[in-house]
Amino acid sequence: MGNKFLLGFTLLSITSVSAQSKGYWQQKVDYKMEVSMDVKTYRYTGKQKLVYTNNSSDTLRRVYYHLFNNAFQPGSEMDMCAQTIADPDGRFLIKTKTPDGKEIRESRISKLKPEEIGYLKISNFKQDGISANTKEVSTILEVTLVKPILPGKSTVFTLDFDGQVPVQIRRSGRNNSVGVELSMAQWYPKMAEFDFEGWHADPYIAREFHGVWGDFDVSITIDKNYILGGTGYLQNNNEIGFGYEDKGKVIKKDANAKTLTWHFIAPNVHDFTWAADKDYLHDVIKGPNNVDLHFLYKNNPKYIQNWKDLEPLMVRVMDFYNKTVGDYPYKQYSFIQGGDGGMEYAMCTLLLGTGTARDMMQAAPHELAHSWFQQILASNESKHPWMDEGFSTYIEYLALNEIPDKKTENPFKSIYKTYYNLVESGKEQPLSTHGDRFDVNRSYTIASYYKGALFLTQLEYLIGTENTRKALKRFYSDFKFKHPTPNDIKRTAERISGANLDWYLTDWTETLNTVDYGIKNVEGATDAVLRTCVSLERIGRTPMPMDVLVEYTDGTKESFYVPLRMMSFEKENPTPEIKRTILTDWTWANPNYFFEIPKAKNSIKKITLDPSGLMADVKRDNNVYEVK
8 A cells, every 4th residue: 555655845946146257047847737638549639838937138029939749740750760761760660571571660750640749739828817829830840929028027928739649659648568558758748948048849759858947736546556757756645545554544536536637736846757556566775865755656566676676776876976076956857658769757757667677777777867867957958868868868877887896997988989989880870969860860869968967077187086076066066957058068077177178079079080190109318328218199089188007017107198289278187006107288189198207118018098988089900019
């Protein structure tokens, strides 16, 4: 009984947004929604009241809403993308074979029947009680306002909506592969973001999102046999009555009622997601800082023990994230079986959850990491997916390296190899590419998740691990709830370290320039002085400072550091147990660099560029000189 109710409401207190600069602002939305779900037809109706506050200096004459469900219709942009991209996501495909064995791939969306599609229809739209003109353009609703919203003013939008939950294809949907009935993501009319760049009314094609923070008050009426979990704090445990105890008395739900209404409050989030099933089990355990960690999963013997094994692991992961980035600011987080893989949402994630706890650790830590980057920092995920996906991958790999007793010196080795393979393929696109504009899915994935993570691992190479970790904490502290941009992480790292890093942000995120250095020549001196002349070369276009490790035949080691002139910075010795000599700096314009080792050549066993492996050198075979 005790695992079938959601714990009570705890208000989240968040201070008002302080300015990134004197001109900083952000819009605010407060939603109140009442929704009724028909579990027989998978259709739902609702009413929405939205208080919109214009904190910009612009006068707004139009607003835009996202109607994400409309993507799941034959002929939609999402359908067209699945049909035309070179390497479509397998979840979008129906695969069959001709009599001669040839594989045929068809878009699942293109085959949806009217009762299987998703849709979201808007009616009765009013601004401050007066009807306004609306235009539905696929997954976007364009609204011409009755009266402009002046800077600093608020207005009230009301509307009715009628939706149908699509067959599960991507993220949201009904009756997924493990039998979860309702995965309700991107299900309601959602106000598009308006910021210093203007409106972000991106069509829903495949990938990422951007949203406006606000307070959500959501009431969901559904068949009484269903159990819900998701964003926010449940307000009416006593009415729901799943084993809720009040001073020793068990409050029973009304036996005659056919439906129940679940009332959630979610303060200061930019999305609202929920899932529902008749067969959910529900565990609640205490996480760090007294956060309630909810686990909702199918009552299936194949899954139960695996989910229970996952629970203590996620407590450790959350604690690591708190210490590495900053405290999680809400008082609940839910891991919910649903969806089509793993996807992050406000205060929760949907996980397919069919494997062992070890298998789920390939997804659950990553989705939890998004809470810090996608839900709290919330950079524009559509324009800069690498900031969210990459930074989440970075702390995920750090966390996974903390859990085993035996830790890896460089837990990111596999990420570097994957990035190198992408460069070698010739299909790489810059990190500045919009999330929906990648030619192939593989390029998007490797760029956003892996090259995005390498932005931070390579930052460790540039300014040191300690400075990078300090910068990450400062970044979170300074920019949570503020939609930071790529320049903000760069400037934070500069403030912490004192280094100049604009060149790095430009080369790594806006170009396809690569890092490629090599040891060109090692020669012993021909005069009477015992010394060895080392010639280095820059082959790639991206400049870097250089760590050089020299190992001698007598077993001793010595390091040399070549600063990069445009950084105006000298990194702390990453291996203080080894003597280090700081050499003159290296300019970008000169591809060659020479320095001397004050020992005879025959005393040198090995010379290595970047012994840490944190520099993303695309051809490492010329980074080592070794006498064998």
